[in-house]
C-alpha cells in the first residue's frame with residue numbers, strides 16, 4: 234500500500250492504540266496536521282508546547298498509556314525540552330514527535346532549524362532523526378516499544394518536513410525487537426531466595442516503594458507482601474498511592490519532608506525492601522547514615538538504579554510486579570509468617586513514633602493555613618480526586634495532607650521538580666478521565682508558569698480545578714531563606730500579582746477567592762460543584778513552613794519539627 | 796560496609812550501531828555523568844553496520860560498575876566488555892617527531908630498533924617515528940626520547956581485543 238509519511242504517522246498512532254495527542258502546529262509539521270484532521274485522532278491544541286508535553290505526561294501518569302505530542306521544529310521543539318526532562322526523570326512513557334526542516338536543509342541553519350535530537354539526547358530514553366520515509370514506520374514502532382517497555386521513558390522522533398508528503402510502500406510492521414535492548418522482567422530466583430532468607434530473620438523490616446511500583450502496576454503485590462508479614466510501608470513522593478494512605482501499616486512518605494515515623498523507621502530498621510526506587514538525595518539525606526542498620530534488598534528493572542547511590546546486600550534486577558509475585562509465592566510456599574510477638578514490638582515502636590510527632594499545623598481564626606485547605610479538599614473529595622501539583626510547598630503539603638489510596642492518583646514532578654507542571658498535567662489527566670475530579674494544587678508562583686493552559690481547559694470543556702495556595706511568595710525558596718539564610722528573602726517575595734479571579738474569568742473559566750478560614754470549605758464546595766474549569770484563590774499565611782524538614786545533606790533523622 | 800576503593804585504569808570496549816550520533820551518546824554519557832575518559836578510539840568493524848569504541852577510563856569498582864551499566868543501557872550499545880586484564884591484548888600507537896641533532900642520531904636509531912619502531916620521515920633536523928605497543932612500552936619510549944627534544948607528538952587511544960582460546964597450546 235502506497236502511503237505518505239503523514240499517513241504512516243497516523244497509521245502507526247492508530248495501531249499503537251493512541252486516541253488523543255497533544256500538540257501545537259507550525260510550518261515543519263503542516264503536512265502532518267493536514268493529515269491529522271482527516272484521521273479519527275483527537276488532538277488537544279495547547280497554548281505552549283511545554284503544556285503539550287506536560288499534558289501528555291499527565292495523561293500517561295493517570296492512565297498508564299503512552300502520552301503522545303506533536304510539535305513543530307525549532308522553537309516548538311525547544312519548548313518541549315523541560316517537559317521531556319520532567320518525564321525522563323520520572324520514567325514516564327511518552328513519544329514526542331517533532332517536525333524538522335527538510336532533509337536537504339539540515340545543517341544549514343535553515344529557518345526554524347534546531348538540532349533537537351542533539352539537545353534532548355541526555356533527557357530522552359532514546360531519540361531518532363528519521364532520514365528516509367521508508368524508515369518512518371519502523372522508527373515510530375521502535376519509539377513506542379522503547380517508551381513503554383523496561384524502565385519507561387520519553388522517546389523523541391524528529392521528522393523532516395519533506396517526509397510528510399513523500400510516499401513509500403507501507404506494510405504493517407511485525408512486533409518490534411531490538412537486538413541490543415532486552416530489559417530483564419523476570420527476576421533471578423537465586424536473588425529472590427536471598428531476599429526471602431533475610432525476611433525470615435528480620436526483626437524490624439520496612440518496605441520502601443517508589444514510582445516503579447506504580448509504573449509496573451505492582452501495588453497489589455506490594456500490599457500482599459506487607460500484609461503477609463505485617464511490614465510497615467513508606468514510599469517516596471513518586472510512590473504515593475502505591476500503598477493505601479489509610480492502611481494501618483502506612484508510615485507516610487519518607488525523606489526531606491517525610492513523616493517523623495517514616496524517617497525513624499528507615500533509620501532503625503534491620504531490613505529494607507526497596508522496590509522501584511532510585512534513592513534520590515531528597516529521600517536519603519546523607520547517604521552514609523541512610524538505613525545504616527539495615528540490610529537492603531533493592532528490586533528495580535533498571536540495573537543502573539541499583540548500587541548507584543546506596544550499597545545493597547541483595548540486588549534484584551527485574552520488573553517490580555514480577556519480582557514481588559515471585560517473592561510472595563515463595564513466602565506462601567514456605568508458609569512464612571511474621572512471629573507475632575516480635576513484629577508487634579516493632580509495630581508498637583512505629584506507633585510510638587507516630588504519637589510523638591504527627592504532621593501538624595495550627596489553624597487560627599484569622600489566617601488560612603495552606604494545610605487546612607488541603608485537608609478540607611481531601612474531605613470534600615472523599616480522598617478520591619486525581620491530584621496534580623506544582624512544585625514547592627504546595628507539592629509537599631499535598632503529599633502530606635492528601636492521603637492517596639490508589640496508584641495513578643497523585644501526579645507530581647518528583648525528579649525534576651518542574652514548576653508549571655500541575656495545570657497542564659491536570660488537563661492531560663482530565664482528558665484520560667473526563668468523569669473524575671481532577672485538582673491541581675498550586676502555588677501562586679508556579680501557576681503563572683503555564684497559566685495559558687487555562688484557555689485549553691476552557692476550549693475543550695475540561696473541568697479541572699486549580700487550588701492556589703496563594704502565599705504571595707516563592708514559598709519553598711523563601712522557607713530555605715528563612716531557615717538557613719537569616720530571612721534574607723532574595724527575590725522570593727512577589728511585589729505584584731495578578732488577580733487570579735479576574736484572570737480565570739478572562740480565560741472564560743470561573744474564579745473564586747477565600748481570604749478567611751471560615752470561607753475555605755464553602756469556597757471549595759462551590760468550586761468543586763462547578764461543571765467547568767475553576768481557579769480557587771486561597772489567600773494563605775505567607776510565612777508558613779513545611780515540617781518536618783531535613784536540611785539538605787543531613788541524615789534523615791536530623792529533622793526540624795514543628 | 797565502607798571500603799576504600801582504589802581508582803584504576805580500565806579499558807572498556809563496546810560494539811555499537813554504526814549510526815550518526817552514537818559516539819555522541821557515549822561521550823555525552825561520560826561528560827554528563829562526570830565519568831572520565833583517558834582515551835577514546837572508534838572505527839568500523841568487519842560489519843559496516845557495527846563500530847567498535849574503546850575507552851580507557853579511571854574508576855574504582857563501584858564507579859566502574861555504574862559506568863558499565865550506564866553504557867549497556869544505551870540502546871545503541873550492542874555489547875560491552877572490560878578488557879583490562881590478561882585475557883585481552885591492548886595496543887596504542889604514536890607518531891613522534893624528535894629533534895635529530897648529529898650527536899643524537901645514533902641513539903635515536905638504537906631506540907627505534909630496540910622498541911621495534913620505524914622512522915617514517917626524515918627532515919633536516921628531525922625524525923618522525925612511528926611506534927606502537929602497550930601503554931608501558933609507549934611511556935618508556937617517550938620517556939627516553941624526551942631528553943632529546945620531542946617537537947610534536949600524535950597519539951591514538953588504546954585499542955583492545957579479547958584473546959581467543961588457545962586450545963591445546
Ligand SMILES: Cc1ncc(C[n+]2csc(CCOP(=O)(O)OP(=O)(O)O)c2C)c(N)n1
Nearest residue numbers: 625626627650652676677678679707708709
Ligand atoms: C521551573 C522552576 N524554576 C525554579 C524552581 C525553583 N523553585 C522550587 S520551589 C520554588 C517556589 C515555588 O513557589 P510557588 O509556586 O509559589 O509555591 P510555594 O512553594 O509557595 O507553595 C522555586 C522557585 C523550580 N522548581 N522550577
